[in-house]
Amino acid sequence: MITIVWLSALLGPPLVTALWALIDKDSQRTRIVAIVAAVASCMGAVLVAFVAEPSTLHVASALRMTDLSRLLVMLPPGLWLVTVTSTPNARLERGGLGRTGASTAVGIFAFLTASPVLLACCWAASSALFLRGIATADNRRTRRVVASYHVASLLLLVSGIVAMRAPGATKQVGLWLVIGAVLVRKGIYPFHAWIPEAFDHGRIGPTVLLSAPQLGTYVAAILVVPQASPATLRIVAILSLLTAVYGAALALYQSDARRTLGYLFVSQSALVLAGLDCTSGDALAGAIVLWGSSALAFTGIARTVLSLEARRGRLSLTTYHGGFDRMPLLAASFLLFGLACTGFPGTLGFIGHELLIDGAVRSFPVLGFLTIAATALTGLTVLRMYFSLFCGKPDAGPRFRLRVREAVAFGGLAAILVASGVVARPVARLSERASAQLLRGRSAAPSGTTAHTPRRSH
Amino acid sequence: MSPLVETAVLVACAAPMLLLLVLGVAALANRLQERGIGALTRAGLLVALAGALTALVTYHVAGQRPQTLRYGAWFAASEAAFSFDLAIDGLSLGFAALSILICNVVAAFSFRYLHHEQGFRRYFFQMTLFVVGITFVALAGSVEVLFVGWEFLGLSSALLVGFFQERRAPVANALRVYAVYRLSDAAMLSAAVLLHHWTGSGNLTPLFSGGLEHLGPVHALVVGLLLIVSVASKSALWPFSGWLPRAMEGPTPSSAVYYGALSIHAGCFLLLRVQPLLLASTVATVLMVIGGVITAFYGALAGRVQTDVKSAISYATLAQVGIIVVEISCGLRILPMLHITGHACFRLLQFLSAPNVLHDLHDLENRLGAAIHAPERGAARGRTSLYLFALERGFADGVLERVVGACRYLVGKLDVFDRLLVADRSRKRDRT
Numbered sequence: 001m002i003t004i005v006w007l008s009a010l011l012g013p014p015l016v017t018a019l020w021a022l023i024d025k026d027s028q029r030t031r032i033v034a035i036v037a038a039v040a041s042c043m044g045a046v047l048v049a050f051v052a053e054p055s056t057l058h059v060a061s062a063l064r065m066t067d068l069s070r071l072l073v074m075l076p077p078g079l080w081l082v083t084v085t086s087t088p089n090a091r092l093e094r095g096g097l098g099r100t101g102a103s104t105a106v107g108i109f110a111f112l113t114a115s116p117v118l119l120a121c122c123w124a125a126s127s128a129l130f131l132r133g134i135a136t137a138d139n140r141r142t143r144r145v146v147a148s149y150h151v152a153s154l155l156l157l158v159s160g161i162v163a164m165r166a167p168g169a170t171k172q173v174g175l176w177l178v179i180g181a182v183l184v185r186k187g188i189y190p191f192h193a194w195i196p197e198a199f200d201h202g203r204i205g206p207t208v209l210l211s212a213p214q215l216g217t218y219v220a221a222i223l224v225v226p227q228a229s230p231a232t233l234r235i236v237a238i239l240s241l242l243t244a245v246y247g248a249a250l251a252l253y254q255s256d257a258r259r260t261l262g263y264l265f266v267s268q269s270a271l272v273l274a275g276l277d278c279t280s281g282d283a284l285a286g287a288i289v290l291w292g293s294s295a296l297a298f299t300g301i302a303r304t305v306l307s308l309e310a311r312r313g314r315l316s317l318t319t320y321h322g323g324f325d326r327m328p329l330l331a332a333s334f335l336l337f338g339l340a341c342t343g344f345p346g347t348l349g350f351i352g353h354e355l356l357i358d359g360a361v362r363s364f365p366v367l368g369f370l371t372i373a374a375t376a377l378t379g380l381t382v383l384r385m386y387f388s389l390f391c392g393k394p395d396a397g398p399r400f401r402l403r404v405r406e407a408v409a410f411g412g413l414a415a416i417l418v419a420s421g422v423v424a425r426p427v428a429r430l431s432e433r434a435s436a437q438l439l440r441g442r443s444a445a446p447s448g449t450t451a452h453t454p455r456r457s458h
Numbered sequence: 459m460s461p462l463v464e465t466a467v468l469v470a471c472a473a474p475m476l477l478l479l480v481l482g483v484a485a486l487a488n489r490l491q492e493r494g495i496g497a498l499t500r501a502g503l504l505v506a507l508a509g510a511l512t513a514l515v516t517y518h519v520a521g522q523r524p525q526t527l528r529y530g531a532w533f534a535a536s537e538a539a540f541s542f543d544l545a546i547d548g549l550s551l552g553f554a555a556l557s558i559l560i561c562n563v564v565a566a567f568s569f570r571y572l573h574h575e576q577g578f579r580r581y582f583f584q585m586t587l588f589v590v591g592i593t594f595v596a597l598a599g600s601v602e603v604l605f606v607g608w609e610f611l612g613l614s615s616a617l618l619v620g621f622f623q624e625r626r627a628p629v630a631n632a633l634r635v636y637a638v639y640r641l642s643d644a645a646m647l648s649a650a651v652l653l654h655h656w657t658g659s660g661n662l663t664p665l666f667s668g669g670l671e672h673l674g675p676v677h678a679l680v681v682g683l684l685l686i687v688s689v690a691s692k693s694a695l696w697p698f699s700g701w702l703p704r705a706m707e708g709p710t711p712s713s714a715v716y717y718g719a720l721s722i723h724a725g726c727f728l729l730l731r732v733q734p735l736l737l738a739s740t741v742a743t744v745l746m747v748i749g750g751v752i753t754a755f756y757g758a759l760a761g762r763v764q765t766d767v768k769s770a771i772s773y774a775t776l777a778q779v780g781i782i783v784v785e786i787s788c789g790l791r792i793l794p795m796l797h798i799t800g801h802a803c804f805r806l807l808q809f810l811s812a813p814n815v816l817h818d819l820h821d822l823e824n825r826l827g828a829a830i831h832a833p834e835r836g837a838a839r840g841r842t843s844l845y846l847f848a849l850e851r852g853f854a855d856g857v858l859e860r861v862v863g864a865c866r867y868l869v870g871k872l873d874v875f876d877r878l879l880v881a882d883r884s885r886k887r888d889r890t
Contacts, residue, residue: 142880145880192876193876197880250873252869282537324623328486332486344613346606354540354602358538358651358655369648372644372648376641376644377640379636379643380636380637383616383633387629387633393625427533428533428535432534
């Protein structure tokens with residue numbers, strides 16, 4: 001009974017919103033319903049994370065409350081709240097609001113399950129919602145490209161899950177197929193090209209809502225990390241580290257805000273996966289913190305760009321657009337989101353980056369420093385974007401102002417990133433518990449996939 | 459450790475942090491006017507100064523021994539704990555007191571200098587970020603605190619270079635300055651991580667006191683070299699000096715405090731702190747001597763051909779910074795600290811009085827009805843090439859631009875390849 005109550009608190013509000021959007025034709029009213037539902041869902045998630053006993057949310061492997069789930073379950077409702085609050089009126093659309101609710105429900109459920117079959121279902125559902133979300137009349141090529149990557153990743157995942165049920169060598173093949181699915185979904189080099197494409201020619205809102213919670217990382221944590229051998233994880237980690245630098249370098253090169261966002265996400269997402277696959281306690285804990293901080297911070301950056309685009313049209317980074325004096329809160333929040341992505345002290349990102357870098361260098365004494373290179377390049381990209389989007393001579397156009405709900409969304413998100421970065425112990429403790437649980441899962445794995453003991457050089 | 463010293467140090471650290479929080483919220487809420495910001499900043503910085511001076515005086519009068527104040531772990535994971543430690547000794551307290559004193563002077567000057575300026579609130583917020591940063595750098599007892607302070611210095615500096623953000627040049631130059639600072643931050647972070655990795659903690663006390671038994675000679679050399687790179691890029695030592703004239707785009711008070719007084723000397727201070735580590739390695743010592751000598755000559759040469767007063771002063775500062783680095787690499791401790799103190803105060807005065815001197819000069823020229831020129835010297839063999847070398851700032855910018863251009867070309871090719879992967883022809887369309 002209590003399981004149903006908790007599940008209703010978590011999944012009820014987004015599903016009600018999705019249904020409401022089907023019935024009500026007034027998009028403004030639907031937005032109000034969505035905001036109320038998102039607040040309720042956030043409160044439910046916080047209660048589940050801090051109050052619920054693991055036994056109350058346990059139905060075999062279909063529903064399982066782990067320490068990792070406790071942290072992650074707060075992510076989709078939080079991102080949903082920011083999304084529905086900050087979406088500009090010009091971009092508001094009833095169907096879109098419904099899809100955000102459905103995506104949130106899928107995300108929450110995915111983070112609560114450990115069943116490979118249910119994970120594959122969530123994977124497929126989120127991809128379908130995303131592909132529907134980015135559909136516009138003039139981006140058929142983009143949809144085709146993105147769909148091909150998503151279909152490929154789904155096929156790899158399904159065949160991997162099936163193969164992993166078999167013993168011996170087939171199981172190893174299955175594991176590699178799942179890894180392939182994760183690499184494609186997360187945009188790890190050389191499967192990354194669809195992400196900048198989706199940001200560039202698709203729609204930012206759905207792309208962020210699909211990408212930011214990083215379902216691919218969760219699948220890696222549940223299906224790959226406990227089963228894979230240290231050598232396999234090292235390959236994935238090295239690939240991820242290289243992708244992090246690659247994404248950061250390409251982000252700095254771009255002259256368009258949307259493509260920059262795409263590569264920035266590639267880099268951030270790769271850093272999280274790298275930490276997850278280093279299998280040292282610190283790197284894992286860092287990756288988990290970074291997972292949350294980069295999701296929040298990156299959503300903040302992307303929503304800021306979306307708000308600016310709604311007012312000014314497509315944004316080039318080769319000019320200076322001005323506007324700091326009109327929207328100082330938006331500018332300051334943007335800078336803060338960006339700094340959180342670079343691990344600036346005083347933000348949540350700092351904790352994630354510090355732990356991740358420390359653990360990565362411990363696991364890979366040379367290649368671990370790529371995390372620092374990626375961070376340095378991301379810092380430059382962020383400041384370049386900030387200068388371009390908010391500095392320069394104010395244009396002579398209409399004097400846009402930030403709406404109250406947007407100010408609350410951006411200001412609140414920035415405050416959360418700073419508060420959790422300054423009072424860092426609770427987050428670090430929670431992520432440490434989650435990483436310890438993951439490592440225990442590795443230790444308990446069948447023979448042949450022995451747990452990796454962190455190496456120390458001294 | 460005397461409780462008075464502990465409390466005073468805490469006050470010196472906490473007051474700027476509280477001020478930063480209040481100014482940040484006030485700036486975003488758009489509530490405080492100039493007078494309110496002035497009163498708050500004065501109060502915050504004076505409290506911090508009182509704390510720093512009380513700690514310094516009590517420390518010396520009571521004849522106390524160097525100690526580390528531990529405030530516990532900021533955050534911790536399975537193997538690493540990130541501690542918040544402050545080092546209390548004559549050097550750290552002296553530099554902290556000097557820094558906060560100079561910031562008080564500059565803040566007082568800035569209230570009038572930036573009166574009715576559009577970015578008044580922004581300026582004082584960024585200035586306070588700098589105060590927090592320099593206080594952390596001065597008092598850092600753990601590598602985490604040092605890194606936090608170092609990052610704060612870099613960001614506030616870049617944002618203040620781009621203070622006049624409605625113009626293109628300051629913003630573009632701020633980005634260039636920040637690029638070099640990122641290199642500095644990356645080197646500092648690498649040193650911090652390696653220190654953690656090799657010693658098992660981020661405690662800086664062994665580095666400051668010469669207790670390096672946990673660190674082998676090779677490890678000490680690697681950490682030392684990383685720290686030298688970090689300091690060289692932050693203090694504009696050769697070959698990282700190209701950003702210095704670009705940084706002069708900021709308002710004069712910020713140029714004074716960053717490139718005349720404190721930020722540029724923060725690197726020297728750090729070298730002085732980790733002197734035992736650097737002197738333990740011959741390679742690091744020789745590198746420091748070479749870097750210092752070249753910087754001193756380079757600064758003296760380039761400073762002589764600058765056409766604006768701020769750049770000329772900044773290069774003159776750089777020449778002295780080079781000399782301070784040489785003093786540190788010679789194993790001296792008291793002389794470099796005295797040099798830093800005296801030189802920081804002198805350059806601060808020069809920077810702050812530069813606008814007045816220019817104003818007086820123009821006034822004099824108007825009254826005379828003719829321009830006043832410096833006396834011309836006769837041509838000498840090699841002088842033209844030397845002049846060209848100084849004017850082009852040692853051609854360092856050109857070399858750097860070529861390297862960056864090559865990287866940009868390579869990344870551009872990768873971008874083209876990425877677009878090909880998704881059959882994106884929009885870039886081609888844009889060109890046509």
